[in-house]
Amino acid sequence: MECRIRRRLRHELSNLAFFPSVQILPRWRSTSTRHFRLVCNQQDRSGSQDDKPRSQPQRSSPGNLISEEDWLVRSRIRRSPDIAANTKIVVCGGGSFGTAMANLLARNGYPVSLLVRKPWVRDEINLEHRNPKYLSEYLLPHNLTATVDREEAFRDAKLCVHAIPVQATREFLLSIRDTFPDRLPILCTSKGLEISSLSLMCELLPRMLGTDRKYAYLSGPSFAAEIIQGLPTAVVVASSDRIFANSLADMFSSASFKVFTSTDTVGLEVAGAIKNVIAIAAGMSDGLGLGTNSMAALVTRGCSEMRRIAIAQGASPVTLAGLSGVGDTFLTCFGPLSRNRTVGVRLGKGEKLEDILSTSRQIAEGVATAKALVRWLGDEEEDSSIAIRASLKYPILYGVAAILDGKMTPREGLNMLLAMPPRPED
Ligand SMILES: NC(=O)C1=CN([C@@H]2O[C@H](COP(=O)(O)OP(=O)(O)OC[C@H]3O[C@@H](n4cnc5c(N)ncnc54)[C@H](O)[C@@H]3O)[C@@H](O)[C@H]2O)C=CC1
Numbered sequence: 001m002e003c004r005i006r007r008r009l010r011h012e013l014s015n016l017a018f019f020p021s022v023q024i025l026p027r028w029r030s031t032s033t034r035h036f037r038l039v040c041n042q043q044d045r046s047g048s049q050d051d052k053p054r055s056q057p058q059r060s061s062p063g064n065l066i067s068e069e070d071w072l073v074r075s076r077i078r079r080s081p082d083i084a085a086n087t088k089i090v091v092c093g094g095g096s097f098g099t100a101m102a103n104l105l106a107r108n109g110y111p112v113s114l115l116v117r118k119p120w121v122r123d124e125i126n127l128e129h130r131n132p133k134y135l136s137e138y139l140l141p142h143n144l145t146a147t148v149d150r151e152e153a154f155r156d157a158k159l160c161v162h163a164i165p166v167q168a169t170r171e172f173l174l175s176i177r178d179t180f181p182d183r184l185p186i187l188c189t190s191k192g193l194e195i196s197s198l199s200l201m202c203e204l205l206p207r208m209l210g211t212d213r214k215y216a217y218l219s220g221p222s223f224a225a226e227i228i229q230g231l232p233t234a235v236v237v238a239s240s241d242r243i244f245a246n247s248l249a250d251m252f253s254s255a256s257f258k259v260f261t262s263t264d265t266v267g268l269e270v271a272g273a274i275k276n277v278i279a280i281a282a283g284m285s286d287g288l289g290l291g292t293n294s295m296a297a298l299v300t301r302g303c304s305e306m307r308r309i310a311i312a313q314g315a316s317p318v319t320l321a322g323l324s325g326v327g328d329t330f331l332t333c334f335g336p337l338s339r340n341r342t343v344g345v346r347l348g349k350g351e352k353l354e355d356i357l358s359t360s361r362q363i364a365e366g367v368a369t370a371k372a373l374v375r376w377l378g379d380e381e382e383d384s385s386i387a388i389r390a391s392l393k394y395p396i397l398y399g400v401a402a403i404l405d406g407k408m409t410p411r412e413g414l415n416m417l418l419a420m421p422p423r424p425e426d
């Protein structure tokens with residue numbers, strides 16, 4: 001046995017010449033001959049020290065647990081470097097998530113055009129290879145370029161990644177509708193309900209851009225700031241077209257980014273919208289200093305409200321129990337990087353919503369989605385009896401909306417939950 005391990009170690013050491021900063025760590029227990037795992041820094045993949053954050057203290061980045069080469073052999077991803085290099089992708093939205101997705105795809109070998117609004121942002125990305133407004137401490141690869149010119153962005157593109165906040169999507173699509181190429185497939189990463197039409201993105205996009213193209217939706221626990229560091233992340237891509245979802249999984253997958261597929265677009269989208277509202281509630285609980293019992297109860301009951309709404313819309317329970325359901329809810333409720341959770345914490349500490357929003361540079365989709373959700377489920381102005389029944393069925397979601405509307409304080413919202421009569425757990 002020991003001989004086999006030594007032989008294996010010698011073999012792995014001989015590989016080191018090809019992977020300059022690869023270390024070999026003993027593996028805890030494993031099957032067959034895999035007694036060691038390769039630990040490869042993010043820098044190894046691009047072969048450059050340039051990826052290190054320049055302007056800030058370097059963040060710790062464990063990088064990939066498996067080398068790109070080893071991963072490609074094991075993962076059965078078929079991605080030809082030549083084909084990738086000729087497959088242009090346009091990413092709409094140069095915020096945190098658009099930047100993280102553009103970086104991921106460019107590192108996977110695809111030429112990426114990032115469509116941004118400000119010429120100075122474009123120039124900084126093209127000259128300095130960093131986005132000055134979002135995730136600015138990370139250098140971006142050279143095959144990622146930015147443009148403000150829509151025609152240039154879409155020219156020869158084979159896929160459009162949509163990373164514009166939900167409430168800005170309609171305005172954006174109206175402005176580009178004439179230049180948007182026929183049949184260009186779209187992968188949407190935005191999560192929420194549009195207030196004006198009470199639509200999910202899987203309803204809004206086909207309505208605005210037509211049904212004669214492929215659509216897919218990406219969701220799951222995935223903070224942009226962790227993706228760009230190469231920290232292991234798993235998401236779901238849902239599309240009614242399985243082959244499209246599979247090809248997107250091949251395109252986006254990397255040694256640190258794992259993509260599962262699904263056909264349940266509604267489940268993925270409803271959960272992605274509602275988890276942001278639950279995260280605001282979870283943040284409020286922390287802001288009020290209510291402790292972990294309260295937090296666990298709130299998140300669990302929030303998931304129950306999410307499950308009941310999603311299943312009524314035709315979602316699969318598998319989706320709700322998966323990465324884009326409870327997975328993303330846990331991340332957003334417990335993860336300190338969440339913008340929605342942060343809004344909740346600040347509300348719980350007594351700040352006013354207007355002050356919170358005016359001092360945040362990034363979008364917290366749950367704020368608008370909470371308002372849209374109560375109108376979607378039953379609006380008091382339209383039918384008060386439906387609204388009362390819905391608010392009893394979904395007290396957390398209605399409570400968050402009422403707090404955001406200034407109709408009650410976080411403390412009063414908590415008292416309202418505690419005063420609800422006993423009922424069977426559902
Ligand atoms: N940041 C994250 O970790 C994640 C974000 N998402 C989702 O991705 C979507 C985008 O979020 P972020 O990139 O984080 O937001 P962000 O606040 O970081 O950036 C928003 C971007 O959208 C652009 N934008 C806003 N209005 C626009 C308009 N009318 N036309 C063109 N561009 C416009 C802004 O210039 C900015 O570049 C959201 O729906 C969010 O829920 C999903 C997963 C993770």
Ligand SMILES: O=C(CO)COP(=O)(O)O
Pocket residue numbers: 191220221222223224276279328331332337338339340341363364365
């Ligand atoms: O959706 C997200 C991660 O999956 C990001 O959540 P926040 O918008 O709350 O930061």
